[in-house]
Amino acid sequence: MATVINELLKRVPLFSSLPRGDILFLRQISKLVDVAANTVLFTEGEVGDRLYVIVGGELEIIKAFGTPDEIILRVCSVGEHVGEMSFLSPGGIRSATVRAKTGVRLLEIGRDDFEALLSQRPELAGALARCLSQRLVDAEKRFTLALGEKGRKPSEHPESRKRNLLMADRSIEENEPGRSALKIFTLGRFEIEIGGVILQFSGKVPRRPLQMLKLLVSHGGGAVSEELIVDCLWPEADGAAAHNAFTTTLSRLRRILGVEGAIILQEGKVSIDSRCCWVDAYVFQRILIELENGQGKEESECFEKQARASQLFAEALAIYKGHFLPADEREFWVMSYRERLRAQFCGLITRAAGRLEVTGQWEKAADCYQKGLAIDDTTEEFYQRLMICQCKLGRDANAVELYRRCTKLLAIKLGIEPSAKTEAIYRSIKDLNDRRL
Secondary structure, eight states: OHHHHHHHHHHSTTTTTSOHHHHHHHHHTOEEEEEOTTOEEEOTTSBOOEEEEEEESOEEEEESTTSTTOEEEEEEOTTOEESTHHHHSGGGBOSSEEEESSOEEEEEEEHHHHHHHHHHOTHHHHHHHHHHHHHHHHHHHHHHHHHHHTTOOOOOOHHHHHHTTTTTTOOTGGGOGGGOSEEEEOBSSOEEEETTEEOOOSSSOOHHHHHHHHHHHHTTTSOEEHHHHHHHHOTTOOHHHHHHHHHHHHHHHHHHHOOTTSEEEETTEEEEOTTSEEEHHHHHHHHHHHHHHTTTOOHHHHHHHHHHHHHHHHHHHHHOOSSBSGGGTTOHHHHHHHHHHHHHHHHHHHHHHHHHHHTTOHHHHHHHHHHHHHHOTTOHHHHHHHHHHHHHTTOHHHHHHHHHHHHHHIIIIISOOOOHHHHHHHHHHHHHHHHHO
């Protein structure tokens, strides 16, 4: 049985790059558990500290469990894993409910043991984040689509509304930088602009207050509890020491920003006041929401929507100057939001360029993919589509060079080889080039 499980772990995408010794260690720190059909393994919103790999049977991933909006997002089977979202979520909050569709056998891995493996293999954190990013986007799309088919919109829990204070009930125009006294730039860099002037420090940089601000931004800017902030920034502190550290740091942050009312503390929860604060990441997401809302319109409306959609694509690409808080990418409370934004950016590039490809605008499509690669040079789909664009433009040599660049960067940065799809595109271009010669 041990050999079978070792082979199964090796086929799990999350662990496939691990050497045999780490696979054996992973097996040693895990345990087998059996769960009866229809048993709820864990529920959305609860704190979790376990990851599960399915050895036998099927699990259902459910959003809005027990409400009128309940949706089964997908069914997982042998070789898939669940529960890993809580490993990236501050406080270990579960992002969905998981229920056994059949009787299942699971391999259970604890957070502490998994983090011990991460300390030895830090590249595993990147693999975990990349694996989750696509799940986030897919889950959101499935949930929204399913509710749309029911003629409903997602129910809004009061806490959810607070967490999204900066995002709710505000138009893109209201979020323009010029309308806010305080501006926070997080995409590609971290900068604070107050009254049109970039905040700079002549002496020692106040690390903790700025970390608190970054943490607030990473959680939507609204209603972040003192307990969660303390867990993230002072995990070893407790009691009065933890509360004093929180209070002192919050006071320092308010003094640094110097904008009255910018940071609100109410009922033990901290928020950024959207009336005087502009955040680039939130504006980027607001643009994506408007783009999504513009889809599925009647054919008679499409022409009117095209100009607005093109404008929104341009605005989104202009504001996304790099990934979220790049200097803090190893902070676990940054990773989840960073990967969500990264996945949304990649989706934006493929959608914008795809529109151009459909109308035969290969040059413009190529430029769009180039912009994507300038920010994220490990996204294989950008290379694949750009190779095709270059081929359509008669630039076979450029396409071949792209393939070589892709191969080199994937090996150096991710330790992997190009996918079968990339290889197939490369071979087809080479074959076409040979026939032309």
